[in-house]
Amino acid sequence: MDLSVMFFGADDAGAGHTAKYAGHTAKYDDILAIARAADRLGFTAIWTPERHFQQVGQVFPNPALLSAALATATERIHLRAGSLVLPLHHPLRVAEDWAVVDNLSRGRIGVSVATGWHSTDFVLAPAAYQDRRERAFRDLALLRRLWAGEAAEFTDGTGGRVAVVSQPRPYSASLPLWTTTSGSPQTWEAAGRMRTNILGATIGQTRDELAGKIRLYRDAYAAAPEQPGAPPRGTVTLMAHTYVAGTDEAAREQAGAPLKEYLRSYVAQTAANKQAAAHEGAVASKPAAGKGARAGALSEEQLGTLTEFAFRRYLTWGSLIGSPETCRKSLADLADLGCDEVACFVDFGLGRAEVLESLRRLADLGGEDR
Structure with missing residues (x-):
């Protein structure tokens, strides 16, 4: 089982420009310190997301830019986008940016492609929102060809068609690609x-649900034709909130409050996403429905009840929060499901010292299998 470190962030850097500036500066300091430690401790990769205009992930607008900095601060750990919202970007720019990081890191990169879901993100590319899924999958195939050095035709400033080859040429012959899923079996x-x-x-899913999706993925992968640079067997990477302490009680006491706050944000965001999807579908089928098609928001009481339920269930299965022995069993269970790598989500509200100590304990567990 490979172990990676995932950043996602759900913190509020404070009110006012000065406080936010100082808070965000400190956040980048934390990321650099944790990345260097993960590199020394033998973790497989560091994942950084792409987020825009929200509380969650305030400091992560560009995974390529941050990965370029991490490339010069680390020596062996892989640097991955988890995830890059491909419909927001021209595929040529993606190929160019990640080729720079690939050269700086001497081939230590990977990119997980997401379709995007939050409509506000698409102020960066409003025309790409409605067919974002089709665009993402289409451009993923194009990205593979560009990385391999194939010329592709695009429209230039005069409206003509011109064939271009992405530059700089990458260090690696192929681009390691992931597809990000929020849980849809179709994805x-x-x-x-x-x-x-x-x-x-x-x-957000049971063990049995996840096992079924992994089987679906494995079967589809085995039946699919070969793709440039794709390995014979795909890697299943699963994100899990992670905090390893001396005992289960200590882990739950220290991680409980920040994890509940994160889950509260997750539950509210998930509910809002479902409401927006339902509204979008209702408007598409009944244009006269208007704003009345949007479902009502969750009340504070409902949100609190759902958050507590999610917290209790998540401690029972799916997280890496507990003692080394508890986390060892959780890792073994995920391996039995067919998981190849756990991306350990560490920055959900804990301090730098707590995260570093947790990673040291976790690295000891990973070292037992090496």
């Missing part, structure tokens, strides 16, 4: 058909 199957690796999460 798991699509990732298999495209022969990409897959980046999912344990949260």
Whole structure:
């Protein structure tokens, strides 16, 4: 089982420009310190997301830019986008940016492609929102060809068509690709058909549900034709909130409050996403429905009840929060499901010292299998 470190962030850097500036500066200091420690401790990769205009992930607008900094601060650990919202970007720019990081890191990169879901993110590319899924999967195939050095035709400033080759040329012959899924079985199957690796999460689904999706992915991957640079067998990477302490009680006491706050944000965001999807579908089928088609928001009481339920269930299965022995059993269970790598989500509200101590304990567990 490979162990990686995932950043996602759910913190509020404070009110006012000065406080936010100082808070964000400190956050980048934390990321650099944790990345250097993960590199020394033997973790497989560091994942950084792409987020825009929200509390969650305030300091992560560009994984390529941050990975370029991490490339010069680390020596062996892989640097991956988890995830890059491909419909927001021209595929040529993606190929160019990640080729720079690939050269700086001497081939230590990987990219997980997401379709995007939050409509506000698409102020960066408003025309790409409605067909974002189709665009992502189409451009993923194009990205593979660009990385391999193939010329591709695009429209230039005069409206003519011109063939270009992405520069600089990357260090690696092929680009390691993942597809990000929020849980849809269709996305798991699509990732298999495209022969990409897959980046999912344990949260929000049962063990049996996840086992079924992994089987679906494996079957689709095995049946799919070969793709340039794709390995014979795909990698299943699962994100899990992680905090390893001396005892279960200590882990739950220290991680409980920040994890509940994160889960509260997750529950509210998930509910809002479902409401937006329902509204979008209702408007598409009944244009006269208007704003009345949008479901009502959760009340504070409902949100609190759902958060507590999610917290209790997540401690029972899906997280790496507990003693070394508890986390060892959780890792073995995920391996039995067919998981190849756990991306350990560490920055959900804990301090730098707590995260570093947790990673040291976790590295000891990973070292037992090496």
